Amino acid sequence: MELQQVLKERRTVRRFSQTPVPDEELRALLDAGRLASCARNDQRLRYTVVRTPELVNRIFTFTAWAGSVTPRRDPVPGMTAPTAFIVVTGKKEEASSPLLQTDCGAAIQTIQLAAWEKGIGCCWMGAIDRQAIHSLLELPGDCAILYIIALGYAAEKPVHDDIDDPGKVKYYLDDNDLLHVPKLTVDAIASWK
Amino acid sequence: MELQQVLKERRTVRRFSQTPVPDEELRALLDAGRLASCARNDQRLRYTVVRTPELVNRIFTFTAWAGSVTPRRDPVPGMTAPTAFIVVTGKKEEASSPLLQTDCGAAIQTIQLAAWEKGIGCCWMGAIDRQAIHSLLELPGDCAILYIIALGYAAEKPVHDDIDDPGKVKYYLDDNDLLHVPKLTVDAIASWK
Numbered sequence: 244m245e246l247q248q249v250l251k252e253r254r255t256v257r258r259f260s261q262t263p264v265p266d267e268e269l270r271a272l273l274d275a276g277r278l279a280s281c282a283r284n285d286q287r288l289r290y291t292v293v294r295t296p297e298l299v300n301r302i303f304t305f306t307a308w309a310g311s312v313t314p315r316r317d318p319v320p321g322m323t324a325p326t327a328f329i330v331v332t333g334k335k336e337e338a339s340s341p342l343l344q345t346d347c348g349a350a351i352q353t354i355q356l357a358a359w360e361k362g363i364g365c366c367w368m369g370a371i372d373r374q375a376i377h378s379l380l381e382l383p384g385d386c387a388i389l390y391i392i393a394l395g396y397a398a399e400k401p402v403h404d405d406i407d408d409p410g411k412v413k414y415y416l417d418d419n420d421l422l423h424v425p426k427l428t429v430d431a432i433a434s435w436k
Numbered sequence: 437m438e439l440q441q442v443l444k445e446r447r448t449v450r451r452f453s454q455t456p457v458p459d460e461e462l463r464a465l466l467d468a469g470r471l472a473s474c475a476r477n478d479q480r481l482r483y484t485v486v487r488t489p490e491l492v493n494r495i496f497t498f499t500a501w502a503g504s505v506t507p508r509r510d511p512v513p514g515m516t517a518p519t520a521f522i523v524v525t526g527k528k529e530e531a532s533s534p535l536l537q538t539d540c541g542a543a544i545q546t547i548q549l550a551a552w553e554k555g556i557g558c559c560w561m562g563a564i565d566r567q568a569i570h571s572l573l574e575l576p577g578d579c580a581i582l583y584i585i586a587l588g589y590a591a592e593k594p595v596h597d598d599i600d601d602p603g604k605v606k607y608y609l610d611d612n613d614l615l616h617v618p619k620l621t622v623d624a625i626a627s628w629k
Contacts, residue, residue: 246439246553250468250546266628273622275443278596279545280560283504284605284617290626298629311476342562344534345583348541352472353443356549360439367473369535380629390538403471412477424477429466433483435459436491436573 244360253356254403254424256364257309257316258323259395268361269294269327275357279349282342287333288350288389291380294327301379302328305372306393311413312422318393325366325393329354330376338387347389354392364397407431437553446549447596447617449557450502450509451516452588461554462487462520468550472542475535480526481543481582484573487520494572495521498565499586504606505615511586518559518586522547523569531580540582547585557590600624 269292281287293299303324308317318324331351337343355365373388382388401422406412409431414424462485474480486492496517501510511517524544530536548558566581575581594615599605602624607617 244439246437246442246549249439250471250550253471255473270622270626273626277619277622277625278443278446280448280548282562284607284619286602286605286620286625288625291629292626293629295629339534341532341534341537344537345541345544348538348543349545350541351538352542352545353549355473356439356546357443369475409479412479414477426470426477427479429463429470432470432479432481433463433466433485436484436486436488 249356249359252400253359254401254422255366256397256399256401257312257318257366257422258397258399259318259325259364260398261321261326262396263294263326264363264395266294268363269329271361272329272354272357272363276350276354279346279353281346281349287337287343288346289332289386291330291332291382292327293330293380298379299325299327302376302391305375305379306368306391307370308366309414312416316416316422323398324395326395329392329394330380331389331391332382332386333389335385335387338389343389351390351392358394362396363394364399366393368393442549442552445593446552447594447615448559449590449592449594450505450511450559450615451590451592452511452518452557453591454514454519455589456487456519457556457588459487461556462522464554465522465547465550465556469543469547472539472546474539474542480530480536481539482525482579484523484525484575485520486523486573491572492518492520495569495584498568498572499561499584500563501559502607505609509609509615516591517588519588522585522587523573524582524584525575525579526582528578528580531582536582544583544585551587555589556587557592559586561586
């Protein structure tokens with residue numbers, strides 16, 4: 244798929260087909276993410292890929308979904324819930340480092356773009372019970388969960404709408420249950436010198 | 437260009453052709469960046485695009501370049517220095533927010549990917565004199581510089597090398613002045629559950 248098409252079309256997905264994503268596809272996403280920019284090329288992020296149904300279902304119970312369209316658009320286990328999670332971790336003592344957070348943003352965005360081409364939708368989540376997930380996955384004590392990515396084959400295709408008013412950024416479902424994501428135009432966010 | 441090619445080939449660039457990048461190309465980069473994922477769709481990032489030679493040259497004096505290959509690979513004004521900067525800003529009181537930092541990572545990585553397709557190289561910089569740049573650009577007092585992106589048409593094409601040892605991530609120039617960027621393999625950074 245052309246880069247431009249992916250950059251334009253990709254949106255966060257919160258409805259998933261229940262067809263499992265093969266391991267080689269999940270691996271390809273990490274293969275893209277590992278090449279993202281990171282501070283000093285230190286590559287401090289680590290990933291735990293969870294795709295066994297029992298663990299996926301347990302992690303799902305530790306997540307909170309899109310505030311603006313809850314509860315109408317909460318994924319339903321066995322019907323529209325994610326079929327895998329990628330848990331993004333770092334060292335506990337570095338978890339609040341701004342540079343590690345930006346590394347996270349660059350890597351997760353790259354994973355999301357790579358996923359879109361494969362028909363895999365992603366929802367990057369920060370509203371999660373980190374302690375519960377850490378314990379469930381038996382992660383090492385010196386490791387901290389930064390974010391998780393919920394994923395699965397996409398069963399919705401949200402759209403973006405151009406807006407100029409920073410007060411109107413709230414996403415919403417229309418009468419056809421299509422998710423709209425208002426995005427500020429270049430003119431609204433950029434100045435030139 | 438195919439997404440896969442961009443994801444594989446894109447690397448940070450620190451040598452630039454002195455041909456200016458047209459405004460419409462710079463605008464296209466922001467048009468990609470504005471659609472990147474961000475927390476709660478709040479879109480709190482703003483951009484100042486600097487491409488007038490005098491200001492670009494002044495900003496250049498407020499930047500510190502790749503630690504590992506300095507001074508051998510420092511860009512030279514008028515020969516290999518960037519021809520534009522994108523200054524990424526946020527509100528001062530939110531500047532240290534982890535979520536704003538991850539938003540920054542997602543947006544800057546997206547801009548870098550969009551640039552690569554156009555032959556434009558980027559260097560995402562945090563080692564900068566924020567106060568001096570803020571003052572030079574006469575930015576508002578409630579605005580904070582998060583990072584800057586140095587850019588211009590690429591005059592080098594660094595490569596990545598696969599490695600398994602997290603102790604060997606330091607990038608280096610080989611005997612042909614080609615920049616190598618060691619990147620950890622998927623097996624070195626991921627576990628599966």
